[in-house]
Structures are given as structure tokens and as C-alpha cells.
Amino acid sequence: AQKVTQAQTEISVVEKEDVTLDCVYETRDTTYYLFWYKQPPSGELVFLIRRNSFDEQNEISGRYSWNFQKSTSSFNFTITASQVVDSAVYFCALSAVIQGAQKLVFGQGTRLTINP
Amino acid sequence: DVKVTQSSRYLVKRTGEKVFLECVQDMDHENMFWYRQDPGLGLRLIYFSYDVKMKEKGDIPEGYSVSREKKERFSLILESASTNQTSMYLCASRRPSGRQFFGPGTRLTVL
Numbered sequence: 001a002q003k004v005t006q007a008q009t010e011i012s013v014v015e016k017e018d019v020t021l022d023c024v025y026e027t028r029d030t031t032y033y034l035f036w037y038k039q040p041p042s043g044e045l046v047f048l049i050r051r052n053s054f055d056e057q058n059e060i061s062g063r064y065s066w067n068f069q070k071s072t073s074s075f076n077f078t079i080t081a082s083q084v085v086d087s088a089v090y091f092c093a094l095s096a097v098i099q100g101a102q103k104l105v106f107g108q109g110t111r112l113t114i115n116p
Numbered sequence: 117d118v119k120v121t122q123s124s125r126y127l128v129k130r131t132g133e134k135v136f137l138e139c140v141q142d143m144d145h146e147n148m149f150w151y152r153q154d155p156g157l158g159l160r161l162i163y164f165s166y167d168v169k170m171k172e173k174g175d176i177p178e179g180y181s182v183s184r185e186k187k188e189r190f191s192l193i194l195e196s197a198s199t200n201q202t203s204m205y206l207c208a209s210r211r212p213s214g215r216q217f218f219g220p221g222t223r224l225t226v227l
Binding site: 104106 | 160
């Protein structure tokens with residue numbers, strides 16, 4: 001079965017701290033994609049990154065970085081020097097073929113609060 | 117710019133009412149999706165559509181139906197709204213490469 005687990009329900013840190021959001025997934029597929037989405041208070045999901053299962057290189061984009069480790073089925077997301085604007089719910093997702101169709105399977109989400 | 121719009125941001129309905137949630141995308145995408153989002157459960161797929169007039173059940177289709185008469189529009193229908201359908205509803209549209217674009221969401225309250 002395809003599954004995504006975000007064990008951290010809520011995280012609260014003080015501005016400028018680094019914070020890591022954990023994501024663990026389960027899949028039997030050999031080819032799959034992993035995603036991170038951000039949902040600010042406005043409600044709309046904002047795409048952050050997509051990672052192909054064959055590409056285990058870590059990625060850095062400004063203050064954001066992602067650590068993909070196939071050996072532990074994890075795709076963790078780190079925000080360096082956090083800012084109040086980073087406060088949001090963050091979702092990790094797995095693109096999986098289920099019942100012959102490609103779908104996104106989401107984790108439960110992690111609510112991140114950055115306090116000034 | 118890519119755009120997915122949903123007809124309402126907030127909606128309040130009464131138990132037993134028929135409710136229509138509309139979603140429109142301007143990207144000419146074949147695939148469209150309806151999710152509901154509940155605290156602690158993440159996003160769960162209700163229905164999706166491969167193309168016009170084609171639909172498939174997702175993980176939690178009970179109590180819902182959908183309509184896709186035109187490529188750009190995907191409607192979610194609650195035939196007889198119940199209080200347990202109070203939730204945030206998100207529509208998405210998909211490029212062939214797999215990335216989904218989401219609308220702003222409709223927060224539905226059923227009294």
C-alpha cells in the first residue's frame with residue numbers, strides 16, 4: 001500500500017531557528033515522485049518541490065533544502081533561518097499508481113508556526 | 117499564469133441540501149481532482165477525472181458525485197449534505213508530468 005507519514009503534527013520555533021519537517025513514505029513502485037506543498041493561511045496549496053525516485057541528490061533552494069534518502073524511505077524538508085512568513089501547513093506527498101491511475105497520496109500535514 | 121479557481125471560498129448549507137462545488141482550470145489539463153482536507157487526516161481524494169465525461173472514485177467517494185461536461189470544469193456534488201461533510205474542499209488540475217495545481221479551497225459548513 002502507498003502511504004505517507006508526517007509524524008510531526010505541529011512544530012513551533014522562534015524566528016531564525018532552523019527547522020526540519022520529517023516525511024516517511026511507503027511504496028512498492030520502483031518509479032515514483034515525491035512532493036512538498038505549502039499551505040499558507042489563505043488555503044491554497046503552493047508547490048515547493050518534486051523529486052524523482054531515481055534522483056537522490058539533495059536539493060537546496062534559498063533557505064529551503066530537501067534530503068531524499070531511499071534507504072530509509074524519507075524525504076525531509078529543512079528551512080534554514082526560519083521567518084514568520086514560513087508559518088504554514090506543509091504537506092509531503094507521493095505520486096503513486098493506484099487502481100491503474102496516477103494519484104497523489106498525502107501525509108497528514110505538519111503545522112509550522114514561526115514566532116517572532 | 118496557471119489558474120485553478122473554485123466558485124466559493126466559504127459556504128454554509130443546511131443538512132439535506134444539495135450542494136454544488138465548482139472548479140475551473142485554464143490550463144487545458146485532462147486530469148482534475150477533488151480532495152477534502154480535515155485536521156490530522158491530510159488531503160483525501162474524493163473523485164478524479166481523466167477527461168471529459170470520465171470519472172473515477174477516489175478513497176472516500178461516499179456521499180459525493182461529480183460532473184465533468186467540459187474539459188475546464190469539474191463539479192463536486194453533495195446530493196444531500198450532512199454535518200460530517202463539513203470540511204475544506206480542494207480542487208486540483210494536473211499536468212501530464214504529474215505536478216498538480218490547486219485551487220484556493222472552499223470551506224464548507226453544513227449545519
